Amino acid sequence: MAEAQGRKPGRVYAEYFIGDAVVRLRQSENSLVYEVEEPKLNERIRKLLDKAMEEYVKKGTDPEKLAEKYSKRLEEGEATALRYYLLRELKGYSKLHVLMHDENIEDFTITMPGPVRLIHRLAPHYEWIESNIVIESDEELDRLVKLVIERAGGSITPANPVVEILTPAFDRVAGVLRGEVSLHSSITVRKFPRKPYSLARLIRLGTLSSETAAILWLAVELKCNMIIAGLTGSGKTTLLNSLLLQLPKNYKIVTIEEHPEINLGDHPGWLPLYARTPTAPATRQTAIPLTRLLKAALRHRPTIMVVGEARAEEVQDMVTAAAVGHGTATTLHTDSLEHMLRRLTSYPMSLRPDQLALIDYAVFIARRPDGRRQVTEIYENRGGKWEAIYDSRKEKLKLSEKLAEKLALTYKGLDPMEILTLEVRRRAEKLRTLARAEEVVAAA
Template sequence: MAVIGFGKRSGLTPPSTASFGSAQTARRPLVNEPVTPEGRLSASMSAEAAGCIAEIHAVIAPELLNLFPNSSRTQTRGELAAQMEQMVRRVARDLGLMVDEGSVRDTVTVLLNELVAAFGGLEPDPLGEAAARTQRAAALSKNSVVTAKERVHPLLMERIDASVMAEMSRGELAEQVSEVVSEILVSEKIHLNQSEQRDLVTLLLNDMLGLGPLEPLLADEAITEIMVNGYKTVFIERKGKITLSDVTFRDEQHLLNIAQRIVSAVGRRVDESSPICDARLLDGSRVNVIIPPLAIDGSTITIRKFSKSKLTLEKMLEFGSLTPKMCKLLNIAGRCRMNIIISGGTGSGKTTLLNAISRNIDPDERVVTIEDAAELQLQQPHVVRLETRPANLEGNGQVNMRDLVKNALRMRPDRIILGEVRGPEAFDLLAAMNTGHDGSLGTLHANRPREALTRVENMINMAGLNLPAKAIRQQISDAVNMIIQISRMRDGKRRITYISEIVGMEGDVITMQDLYTYRYDGEDEGGNLRGEHVSSGLRPAFYERAEYYGLGRALMECM
């Protein structure tokens, strides 16, 4: 952030070392010039409210009938009030008057009553005049704040010192920025009420310290994903449905600055030489950034938000993602140290399900997690988190998933968890599963359990080992015990569609059996899909294993 320091503006000198705000110890002030008494709002402004109303009324009243001709009788009272409010604000600005919200409302009421008297009544507002007026006022207020921010932001940047700002907490900075903003508003004759000034300070702080326009979306716990498609378009996912938000950035450079702030926080970079980057926010949310020239319509940011509430299988049961018996089955599979692969499409909930199953891991087990961008939320105390690293500017120093899997085997893990299997590391993971690291977990992209096995086979071939197909399939069959398929369906809900276990080999083919499948059965009036999870009734192949852990009887009750 380019912030001008002391002495950068002509005629300004650094203030003394006097304390600024409520700080008890001497601190260099944030502002680059002394605060003058003339820069503050007049304390007697409220006493002049009646005079302001009279002055504005004197300008508008003589032209009232011309401004609102007899045809205005076809308009509702609320519509006329909104038009008058805009006119009152415009006249106040032209006269150089600072009026608060109460004065504006009083002026509109006087003018509206005179218009009603002249026309003998207005049409009633069928939607509720108060509600409509509130909505319009909120929209006007928001526009006023956004417009003011464009003017105030560069002036504020000239008057603060970046080195001092970096030492302050957000609360301290907010207090001092608020005072500077008040002075700028007065000097620039920008008229905002107290609430709008608070909103303006919040927007400025978000730009200075946070992620700018994205901050309100990140604070909304109902939003699960944020998709920025260029500086003018931001989509959000809420309750499984994707909608267009009203959030925008100033320009492409503003968006690029936010993207660079995100990736630099985790020691990564995004520029023309490295236009793709995976990163994470401080709260654990996963971020993907891709910028021009690869992103043709402008920088694109995709944020998979970190859920503050830890999702368990029991909570997924409440959401209808599975049945009570399936929930019990997966809990048993986790306790029996089954090697499980979770398969599904993008945004289907693979990582969420992995987190839920991982809660069955014993607290005394040593778990090593390996991810491109760390997002797993394991609750166990003995967890080692590893994250890949991209190459530097010279093309050196890259550490990929396969390197980390190999290193994890030297770290005495009880279980290895891969955030996503996507390349040659699949071979090393299977080798780990076959050499005493039972209970390992991983996710991958596939549409059905059988396709997941094909993907694993193809990823092993990417390692260039030139193994026969039967040898690869035998290793998959020996290493992987269960595949869980999860899908995000068109009603926005995530459901487990298959729980399948690998039984063995028949010739060159891996044999599987489905323990549970989801059967679609139509759609209700609300657009929600109807269906049921159906048990195959088969005896699970891992029954003997469950018996070893004392869970055989409980397993059969699930079927």
């Protein structure tokens, strides 16, 4: 059972249940602590747990039947505790059970014995916060790393000490076993939101202003070609996902990814495609790369074609889609316009100047020192010349000439910039109203 490690109680910012466990986000000096309170154990429950576990080892009895059998001898509260711990150990994730089931967690990590650290969706600006879940030894850490990977259908051994795998819930697990490549075993779990962040929520979190969000929303809806760039953990995919969620229901959106990250929920026009990358030599001929999926996607007549992350020659196929009138969007691991252009024009992407001209917008997002994610720059491509229309340091947003021109095709006879001004204002006001209803934990 997770217990507080001698900390003085502070203000509770959030409290909720994960099954029969209670989770609290509590103030601790200049940060937060993630506290888990699991059902209480007494000596009677411990003895019955030991008997049930022994029966499981000897007879392989179904854990649910064991829980039912042994809880009959207990009062309601004790029965709840016995069932909780029995299923936690035999079907769940032991000490990490609550973390694996808490959808409010973005990432959690263990790099050595000690407290588990995590990033919480209600307070991402606090960066990595400690929990009261403590790993006591290297041996316990070894066991937990193996357990999580085995529950995902994988195996980690001294012969294969570095493993990346998806859980059945599509959370990404990266595990390392000590001895061969590291002093300690380690595990990091990236938990993708079951309910993706809305554009309004990003506004509430301070990632971008309502006016900036309105411009990007309009750009994607008008089938502009966009790259969202930033470093690891900056929020590229989160921003892309939030923009795609704003698209009309009559749009057909094809997303192409190596791992499932984009989630458009019940959008009727969403077609997700995933690459198949088997690692065993005997099955490598069954691989389905991103480039093959991109070619297949074009036959589905997408309104918008999305590549989860641009890395290699698949960018060529994406630009081909842009050339024939499809909207496109992708993310790129880079932190400056200069570096982005260098990557796009170098091997293996190798875009020519005429292909590069088809990209309309470059949006840069970064994680600030205080942990907040923020859109820092937006560039518009005007005939091969990239012009900044937004810079967070100046807090000034220019209206996009490209968007005005596209809107003018619909509203003929009216002043393009005036139409754009009114449309951005309308969308920004709608987003502000929605953002006010979003709940976040304020910074200390």
